[in-house]
Amino acid sequence: MTVTAVQAPERPAHRDPNVLRWLGAYTASMIGDSVYFMALAWAAARTGSASGTGLVLAAGSIPRALLMLGGGVLADRLGPRRVVIGSDAARAVLVLALAVILVLTAPTVGVLLVVALLFGAVDALFLPAVGALPPRISTPGQLARIQGLRALAARGSSIIGAPMGGVAVATGGPSLAFAAAGVLFALSLPLLLSLRISRLAEPETSGEAAAAATAPNAWHDLVGGLRYIRRHRLLGPLMLVIALSELGFVGPLNLGLILLSEQRGWGASGMGWIVAGFAGGAAGSALLLAVRGRVPRAGLVMSLMALVGAVGIAALAQVPTVALAAAVAAFVGLTAGLAGALCGALVQTAADPAYLGRVTSVSTFFTYALIPLSYPVTGAAIALWGTGPVYAVSAAVCGTGGAMGLALTALRRAELPR
Numbered sequence: 355m356t357v358t359a360v361q362a363p364e365r366p367a368h369r370d371p372n373v374l375r376w377l378g379a380y381t382a383s384m385i386g387d388s389v390y391f392m393a394l395a396w397a398a399a400r401t402g403s404a405s406g407t408g409l410v411l412a413a414g415s416i417p418r419a420l421l422m423l424g425g426g427v428l429a430d431r432l433g434p435r436r437v438v439i440g441s442d443a444a445r446a447v448l449v450l451a452l453a454v455i456l457v458l459t460a461p462t463v464g465v466l467l468v469v470a471l472l473f474g475a476v477d478a479l480f481l482p483a484v485g486a487l488p489p490r491i492s493t494p495g496q497l498a499r500i501q502g503l504r505a506l507a508a509r510g511s512s513i514i515g516a517p518m519g520g521v522a523v524a525t526g527g528p529s530l531a532f533a534a535a536g537v538l539f540a541l542s543l544p545l546l547l548s549l550r551i552s553r554l555a556e557p558e559t560s561g562e563a564a565a566a567a568t569a570p571n572a573w574h575d576l577v578g579g580l581r582y583i584r585r586h587r588l589l590g591p592l593m594l595v596i597a598l599s600e601l602g603f604v605g606p607l608n609l610g611l612i613l614l615s616e617q618r619g620w621g622a623s624g625m626g627w628i629v630a631g632f633a634g635g636a637a638g639s640a641l642l643l644a645v646r647g648r649v650p651r652a653g654l655v656m657s658l659m660a661l662v663g664a665v666g667i668a669a670l671a672q673v674p675t676v677a678l679a680a681a682v683a684a685f686v687g688l689t690a691g692l693a694g695a696l697c698g699a700l701v702q703t704a705a706d707p708a709y710l711g712r713v714t715s716v717s718t719f720f721t722y723a724l725i726p727l728s729y730p731v732t733g734a735a736i737a738l739w740g741t742g743p744v745y746a747v748s749a750a751v752c753g754t755g756g757a758m759g760l761a762l763t764a765l766r767r768a769e770l771p772r
Contacts, residue, residue, distance in 0.1 A: 383445075386542075388512055388514070394410065396531070414470045418722060423716065423719060434486040437711075440479070442540075448472055477722075589701065591764060603663075614671060627677075631682075653700065663685075663689035663752065
């Protein structure tokens with residue numbers, strides 16, 4: 355008599371203590387980020403220099419852009435958990451030290467500028483590493499669900515962090531807000547230290563991976579990672595889709611939305627309703643993935659959602675009322691959020707374990723480092739041609755990413771693991 359072993363079903367990510375520890379650490383860090391930026395803005399404003407305030411707020415993006423790809427190299431060399439723990443510890447020490455300084459003396463542009471630059475440099479290490487952790491804490495079949503949980507945590511952190519920072523500033527000034535941010539960064543450390551890290555499966559390109567692991571220096575690692583992405587049948591096109599989607603999406607939905615609200619006379623309250631609509635739609639897509647866990651034909655769905663979301667972006671500049679604009683924004687948030695989460699899950703499942711940090715750093719680079727540079731272009735274009743044409747062009751850029759996904763067989767047929 356033959357006895358057939360029955361494989362136990364894998365534990366859903368939202369019921370996995372290991373994933374929940376990672377999610378708690380990530381959420382604490384994201385809330386700390388929101389509190390930190392709120393405190394930095396108020397501390398910079400108290401220096402009394404408008405130009406200095408703008409310089410301080412923009413300073414962190416410079417090292418973030420310059421060092422982001424290097425952060426991916428470091429994550430692959432040292433392991434992403436080590437880099438996340440080190441960067442969160444560094445952020446905690448940095449902002450707690452600033453809190454002490456501000457208790458003893460008034461804020462100066464010079465001190466805040468140094469802190470902003472250092473914080474941006476540490477962020478360039480943290481972001482690729484934290485994005486490379488999910489495949490090491492759960493099974494491949496749960497990665498889409500983890501992306502949904504991560505998106506929910508990011509949305510919730512923004513909702514919680516900004517009011518928390520405002521209350522802290524109102525109660526005890528920027529020093530108390532910086533102290534709160536430092537405590538939140540520190541809270542993530544015991545959760546990260548308790549994570550169980552799985553050894554990833556051997557990749558198909560194990561020869562290339564072994565060569566990468568013994569590369570003589572970080573520069574060779576970086577070049578090797580970029581070459582690996584360029585040659586990969588799925589990752590190269592996915593990076594183009596990410597770049598096009600972010601380029602067409604971020605400007606109109608951030609700076610463009612402010613200018614649109616001013617032109618229509620909707621004011622800050624109207625813009626608030628539109629942003630809330632977008633956040634609600636994005637949270638809905640994140641919840642869908644967190645609960646469902648897997649979307650069949652992920653590449654096809656991702657591409658279609660990018661195309662449909664592009665239509666919503668173009669429509670946003672044409673709607674006559676705040677209520678309708680908020681509804682369209684919710685639709686854009688739902689479609690774009692689903693496309694982005696599926697894209698992230700596909701990146702993580704397709705990437706060779708030896709290159710995962712570098713692959714994550716490239717996808718993160720477009721979102722956090724390169725795309726904010728589009729703000730001045732968006733502002734100048736709206737000043738010249740108005741919101742309608744600019745939103746139409748932005749929608750076309752986003753739609754190109756979706757169309758590329760449909761046109762390329764590797765993307766259109768991409769599937770997430772079962």
